[in-house]
Amino acid sequence: MKVTIGKSLELIEQAQAIRFQAFSVEQGIPNELDFDGLDSSSVHALVMDGNQAIATARLSINPDGSSVMARVAVLKAYRGKGIASQVVTALMKYAEQQGVDLIEIHAHSYLRNYYEKFGFEFIQDVEVVGGHQLIAMSYQSAT
Template sequence: MEITIGNDFELIRKAKSIRYQVFTLEQQIPTELDFDGLDEESIHALVTKQGASIATARLNIKEDGSSILARVAVTEAYRGVGVASKVVQALMNHAQNIGIQSIEIHAHGYLKSYYERFGFEFIKEVEIVGEHQLIEMRHQIMRT
């Protein structure tokens, strides 16, 4: 398994393909809600295994040194084996390496305890997307 971090055209194309499969086809989230115009300015993590794209997430960095982790998606065949954790941790490490101060997420409500294991703290319930209640969580990055 290999994780690539970047924002070139081909990486974004592969990330969008995974997200279309997971969000649009499986979770029935309207495509226009996923493809929000922030992909080109975000940093993406893409997980591949034997050349196949299997997971992705993105980090959108704001001018104030904060960031938003979003669009965590894993293809069905690779769920439940720790791939999502690897992609989240990779972007968290990248954020720390480039000096980001905090990471915010809007995650499905049922993932609250999952993200707490990474050090995220619950802030509040936010919007409902499709049939999914989202929650806002934040992780303050400690400087060493």
């Protein structure tokens, strides 16, 4: 399956539909917390299975060369197949191509080891969102 990266309205709407299912429906996170106003200024990774959007993530690039990866989500039926890893890797490569030297992420605490496999380092516990403890992690490019 191919990862597409872009900013089109259609891509953003498909990403939001995945996030609604994964975050609001499954995890009980209020929908208004997901819609933070950053979608239109961010790039989105999207994975399709035929006509079905199945996975997404978002990268917001700051003027100082840092960035924030967020909203990594895979539909339940497609989890455990390495699709999230494809999305994360694709966005990391995209960030590098854009000259980004730092990627930050706020992830569920249980995903710490997962993101460490990509080279992210734990910084600290941060907020609790929808009953889920989030942690701040960062990845520093070697370039």
